[in-house]
Amino acid sequence: MWLLYELLLFIGLLLYVPKAFWRRRLPHRGWSMRMGRYPAQVLGRLRDGGAMWVHAVSVGEVRAIQPLISALRGHPPQVPLVLSTVTPTGFAVASQLLGEKGLVIYSPLDFRFAVRRTLNTIQPQAVILVESELWPNFIRLTKQRNVPIAVVNGRVSARAFRRYLWVKPWLQRVLEGIDLFLMQSDTDAERIVKMGAPSDRVRVLGSLKWDASLITRPSADELERLAMRLGLSAEKQVVVAGSTHRGEEQALLNAFQQIRTQVNHVKLIIAPRHLERVGEVEQLIQQRGASGQRISRLLDAPQTWDVAIVDSLGQLPTYYALATVVFVGGSLIPHGGQNPIEPASLGKPVVFGPSMENFAEIVQQLLAHQAAHQLKDRTELASVLHALLANREDANLMGARSQALVERLKGTTQKTLEAVKPLFGEPS
Numbered sequence: 001m002w003l004l005y006e007l008l009l010f011i012g013l014l015l016y017v018p019k020a021f022w023r024r025r026l027p028h029r030g031w032s033m034r035m036g037r038y039p040a041q042v043l044g045r046l047r048d049g050g051a052m053w054v055h056a057v058s059v060g061e062v063r064a065i066q067p068l069i070s071a072l073r074g075h076p077p078q079v080p081l082v083l084s085t086v087t088p089t090g091f092a093v094a095s096q097l098l099g100e101k102g103l104v105i106y107s108p109l110d111f112r113f114a115v116r117r118t119l120n121t122i123q124p125q126a127v128i129l130v131e132s133e134l135w136p137n138f139i140r141l142t143k144q145r146n147v148p149i150a151v152v153n154g155r156v157s158a159r160a161f162r163r164y165l166w167v168k169p170w171l172q173r174v175l176e177g178i179d180l181f182l183m184q185s186d187t188d189a190e191r192i193v194k195m196g197a198p199s200d201r202v203r204v205l206g207s208l209k210w211d212a213s214l215i216t217r218p219s220a221d222e223l224e225r226l227a228m229r230l231g232l233s234a235e236k237q238v239v240v241a242g243s244t245h246r247g248e249e250q251a252l253l254n255a256f257q258q259i260r261t262q263v264n265h266v267k268l269i270i271a272p273r274h275l276e277r278v279g280e281v282e283q284l285i286q287q288r289g290a291s292g293q294r295i296s297r298l299l300d301a302p303q304t305w306d307v308a309i310v311d312s313l314g315q316l317p318t319y320y321a322l323a324t325v326v327f328v329g330g331s332l333i334p335h336g337g338q339n340p341i342e343p344a345s346l347g348k349p350v351v352f353g354p355s356m357e358n359f360a361e362i363v364q365q366l367l368a369h370q371a372a373h374q375l376k377d378r379t380e381l382a383s384v385l386h387a388l389l390a391n392r393e394d395a396n397l398m399g400a401r402s403q404a405l406v407e408r409l410k411g412t413t414q415k416t417l418e419a420v421k422p423l424f425g426e427p428s
Helices: 002-022 040-045 059-064 066-072 088-098 112-122 136-144 158-165 168-175 186-194 209-215 220-229 249-260 275-287 295-300 316-322 341-345 357-368 378-390 392-409 412-424
Strands: 052-055 081-085 103-106 126-130 149-154 180-183 202-204 237-244 266-272 292-294 307-309 325-328 350-352 372-374
Touching: 002 136, 040 103, 052 066, 059 066, 059 081, 059 088, 059 209, 066 081, 066 088, 066 209, 066 412, 081 088, 088 103, 112 136, 126 412, 136 149, 136 168, 149 186, 149 412, 158 168, 158 186, 158 357, 180 186, 180 412, 186 202, 186 357, 209 341, 209 392, 209 412, 220 316, 237 249, 237 316, 237 341, 237 378, 249 266, 249 275, 249 378, 266 275, 266 316, 275 292, 275 307, 292 295, 295 307, 316 341, 325 378, 341 392, 350 378, 357 372, 357 392, 372 392, 378 392
Parallel strands: 052 081, 052 126, 081 103, 126 149, 149 180, 180 202, 237 266, 237 325, 266 307, 292 307, 325 350, 350 372
Antiparallel strands: none
């Protein structure tokens, strides 16, 4: 089974590479690390081994564990902290987060040769996997070295759950190598147990994302300066579309054109999920005849605009804070949605499409508290955004409910820290 797994992994890699080149995701400097080969500066900082290794796949997961990473520093003392990721944007955000207080690397591909090389380099004292990073070879080879492993902020989507059940007998042996599963919800816990995780190692703590959103709030002075530089006066209303994917910007531009015939002084800010798509979004705006600009250019030389494109990394919470209404991307297409907690924590009325499977429990809580609006399909986008822009009292009330919910559900970071301490020989 292990040979079949690696063969399928190799075939998947061969299929991915042409697509990645076409989308300009390759080449990037991380690929030598993904093969288990690390530069001299990495090797130098890990000379004594014994690191605490945290793995988060991309931007969303890195941001979700930001409070946990801050709390883990110094637990235990003198143990270096290594944070690995897969994507270039995730690597960049992780580097901003850690600075000189830790080491950021690309994680190895799940081939035995790459995993062994990386384990020999890092020599981890303990490993923390974020959300759904269940790589079989990595878990098996790490456990062979008697290294404790924990899953934090654990999540199993309905789609992944169905796929995992196909290989349950094999997967069960993999999951038995994990010492602790700290899951986001009862549903996630039930699924991981049905997949083969030992039930006595599974706990439900909630989502770390509720805490993460609270540490990315820009100050009032920062917002005032940014609004001034963008030419946003008090009467201007702003729709911010965050983490959008291909197929969503067209719908947003259609809705924006309809709204502008009914609402004066409205602007649209689009933040594509992947920065390599900024040029593509720019072309879409030009084709619609709208006045569109990249925000970096607007900040350098203020000018009139209707649609602005966020073209820098790590700034989305700031633009959410400028919003009158927020649309959360990845939800009008069958992607599963992006994180709605960031705008909710800022007291913004939040709108998202029908595909929010990746955040099902969070969405359920937001909707139950009337703290967000979920579209049935993209045809509702214009009417719902218009209603919130036209009725500020309703919009502000929705935003207040969302912010109150975030405040009430925070606290998962401390519970997670207490749960993982025993992995490092510390009392919980």
